Amino acid sequence: MNQAAVRRIGRTLALVLPVVLVLSGTLAVAQVPWAMAPSESQVLASAADEGLNESTTSRSPAYIKLQDGLVEELRAQDPGVALTSLQRAVDRKPSLAAHCQDLAEVLGREAVLKYGSVERAQEFSRPVCDTSFASGVAESR
Incomplete structure (x- = not known):
């Protein structure tokens, strides 16, 4: 792999990873049973x-x-x-x-x-x- 390909992968991860983390956190919070019986x-x-x-x-x-x-x-x-x-x-x-x-x-x-x-x-x-x-x-x- 050349340096340009590594940078492209790094930039892609830098943009995608925060979105994935926010979405997974939102989904996790949505699954918690907040209301009591x-x-x-x-x-x-x-x-x-x-x-x-x-x-x-x-x-x-x-x-x-x-x-x-x-x-x-x-x-x-x-x-x-x-x-x-x-x-x-x-x-x-x-x-x-x-x-x-x-x-x-x-x-x-x-x-x-x-x-x-x-x-x-x-x-x-x-x-x-x-x-x-x-x-x-x-x-x-």
Whole structure:
């Protein structure tokens, strides 16, 4: 190959590569499921509307409503779905972080009740609210 051919290839790549990267990034973003399922959004919206914040006691109606919604989701589907909903709730309303560990522990205990085995429940463990889910599973021993 001569130098002119190498330059032509380099220029072509310099023009085409950014276009390909932008298009692939756009397509990747378009594939992400941005909207939550209706049940998740209803639970999260109701907890947020009722003013669950750091100064609220851990047994407020909003806390209980969120906890009940997460436990119901765990029972209907699996702990992974409920933990994802909990993480989304904390991401959407950072003041929930004060209650995240308690809620994750509750989900851990409920997972053991659902599966009847600590080992099976532990399979769903992930680092939502540190290791609180795993702590809840371990408390059930």
